[in-house]
Amino acid sequence: MVIVMEETATEEQISGVIDKLVRLGFDIHRSTGVRHTVLGAVGEHDIDWRDIELLEGVKEVLRITAPYKLASKSFKADGTKIKIKDVVIGGREVVVMAGPCTVESRDQVMAIAEIVSRSGAKVLRGGAFKPRTSPYSFQGLGEEGLKYLRQAADRHDLLVVSEVMEPSQIPLFIRYVDILQIGARNMQNFNLLREVGRINKPVLLKRGPAATIEETLLAAEYIMSGGNHEVILCERGIRTFEPYLRNTFDISAIPVFKKLSHLPVAADPSHATGRRDKVAPVAQAAVAAGADALLIEVHNDPDNALCDGAQSLLPEQFEQLMHRLRLIAEAVDREVAPGVEEAVR
Ligand code: PEP
Ligand code: MN
Numbered sequence: 001m002v003i004v005m006e007e008t009a010t011e012e013q014i015s016g017v018i019d020k021l022v023r024l025g026f027d028i029h030r031s032t033g034v035r036h037t038v039l040g041a042v043g044e045h046d047i048d049w050r051d052i053e054l055l056e057g058v059k060e061v062l063r064i065t066a067p068y069k070l071a072s073k074s075f076k077a078d079g080t081k082i083k084i085k086d087v088v089i090g091g092r093e094v095v096v097m098a099g100p101c102t103v104e105s106r107d108q109v110m111a112i113a114e115i116v117s118r119s120g121a122k123v124l125r126g127g128a129f130k131p132r133t134s135p136y137s138f139q140g141l142g143e144e145g146l147k148y149l150r151q152a153a154d155r156h157d158l159l160v161v162s163e164v165m166e167p168s169q170i171p172l173f174i175r176y177v178d179i180l181q182i183g184a185r186n187m188q189n190f191n192l193l194r195e196v197g198r199i200n201k202p203v204l205l206k207r208g209p210a211a212t213i214e215e216t217l218l219a220a221e222y223i224m225s226g227g228n229h230e231v232i233l234c235e236r237g238i239r240t241f242e243p244y245l246r247n248t249f250d251i252s253a254i255p256v257f258k259k260l261s262h263l264p265v266a267a268d269p270s271h272a273t274g275r276r277d278k279v280a281p282v283a284q285a286a287v288a289a290g291a292d293a294l295l296i297e298v299h300n301d302p303d304n305a306l307c308d309g310a311q312s313l314l315p316e317q318f319e320q321l322m323h324r325l326r327l328i329a330e331a332v333d334r335e336v337a338p339g340v341e342e343a344v345r
Pocket of ligand 1: 101127131163182183184185206236268271
């Protein structure tokens, strides 16, 4: 365990922490840096590290025994910035990825791409291979869907993110998309994780509906251990005892991921809530909580959508949300790209 003291920590506070750790049975190695005093606590004692974190003068406590290494903040202190063409995920800008749940036709995806790009989105989302709970539900257009996404994105200067469901689809995805999405249901599909770890395209990794934060970071570790370090974590709601909405959005996962890992963090308020009227407040909260990107479902005719119409924003709702997000982003020292309307103002 490594304890980093605040710059302003007093000698008395430092001694207090050392005394407590010695009482708990640790050997302490103290080093005084230019700014921070760092205490290395050596020993295999099962303690609640939060007790140390709460001591006066402690800035942070790093468990160097975390089971994930490459994904952890102790491996890389600075936040990872993923640059794809002229879009940077993990920088000052909160990148908005938007589009339909699933690609239904060329016209549909063309129309939605125009809408979301006009409002300031940078990435077009859309499923071509859909993981549906029922085998009788629409399963996606397959390669045709990927083609339409690419064409629509290129026309409107957007990137493409789409969900890959199995290793054999990866070569196809490499041809058409900029970011490969691993869906919540596949977060622990270890073969798939290993295979996307061997490519050099960014991966958006959704948290499983019943996965802990540590399990999510271990899923990221699977990808990273294959050599692909461009992973974006995505909180999309977990299953709890609360049945009112589709899932329970774990807002606190955002600052926790950011504390434990250097990877950028995205939030998906659409799948988290499952209802259009709840998407905007959760999206706003996610930006306030430090999300680096948002994944939002938008549809030009949600009443007739083949999938997830109820949670898809109408174009005007999306436009309004983007406006609000810009205000919130500014308040937390971030920014959201202007839409066409703002740009000409
Ligand atoms: C999706 O983004 O289209 C999707 C299926 O999400 P999730 O895997 O989070 O359910
Ligand atoms: Mn969906």
